[in-house]
Amino acid sequence: DSGVTQTPKHLITATGQRVTLRCSPRSGDLSVYWYQQSLDQGLQFLIQYYNGEERAKGNILERFSAQQFPDLHSELNLSSLELGDSALYFCASSARDRANYGYTFGSGTRLTVV
Amino acid sequence: DQQVKQNSPSLSVQEGRISILNCDYTNSMFDYFLWYKKYPAEGPTFLISISSIKDKNEDGRFTVFLNKSAKHLSLHIVPSQPGDSAVYFCAARDGANNLFFGTGTRLTVIP
Numbered sequence: 379d380s381g382v383t384q385t386p387k388h389l390i391t392a393t394g395q396r397v398t399l400r401c402s403p404r405s406g407d408l409s410v411y412w413y414q415q416s417l418d419q420g421l422q423f424l425i426q427y428y429n430g431e432e433r434a435k436g437n438i439l440e441r442f443s444a445q446q447f448p449d450l451h452s453e454l455n456l457s458s459l460e461l462g463d464s465a466l467y468f469c470a471s472s473a474r475d476r477a478n479y480g481y482t483f484g485s486g487t488r489l490t491v492v
Numbered sequence: 493d494q495q496v497k498q499n500s501p502s503l504s505v506q507e508g509r510i511s512i513l514n515c516d517y518t519n520s521m522f523d524y525f526l527w528y529k530k531y532p533a534e535g536p537t538f539l540i541s542i543s544s545i546k547d548k549n550e551d552g553r554f555t556v557f558l559n560k561s562a563k564h565l566s567l568h569i570v571p572s573q574p575g576d577s578a579v580y581f582c583a584a585r586d587g588a589n590n591l592f593f594g595t596g597t598r599l600t601v602i603p
């Protein structure tokens with residue numbers, strides 16, 4: 379157990395639907411990062427939050443949004459889902475707002491859009 | 493555009509031999525480089541990192557080498573063990589604190 383909890387582990391939904399992925403960071407970590415891993419692709423950075431505020435944005439679609447709550451857990455909202463959104467979505471956290479200390483990743487949510 | 497590239501999708505090595513995983517990058521502004529290991533059904537796990545001001549960092553059986561002029565880094569595992577079989581991701585950090593990952597190399601260590 380890495381200390382980063384992601385729920386649900388698996389999600390199957392239809393095109394056009396909306397889903398919410400949840401992440402609880404490791405205790406004490408203020409930064410939360412969301413990544414997408416599609417088939418044969420690397421980890422694509424989506425968005426970062428630090429202590430409740432958006433800190434950095436990557437290749438996140440306008441149909442996707444995220445937020446970090448006062449208790450530091452984060453949610454990634456995916457709407458108007460398309461078949462191509464099927465992927466593994468990872469959340470990671472870190473103790474500082476610097477990546478050289480390494481991220482701690484959760485085990486991911488596998489999203490299947492049918 | 494993939495700023496971090498791992499051109500070898502897979503690598504097989506005999507137990508006890510050296511494993512060398514390679515990574516190339518295009519952005520000369522990257523200031524930190526990291527390697528992550530990923531087992532099936534688990535998230536990536538931080539393995540080792542190196543600052544851009546160094547050319548080598550060693551941690552037990554794992555050594556990362558950085559060649560800034562060639563924009564190339566490599567991870568050496570010696571001796572390789574069957575438990576090292578996993579997917580290895582190379583990552584690089586830019587000045588805005590974003591981490592860019594490669595597509596991964598699947599290492600298989602044959603007993």
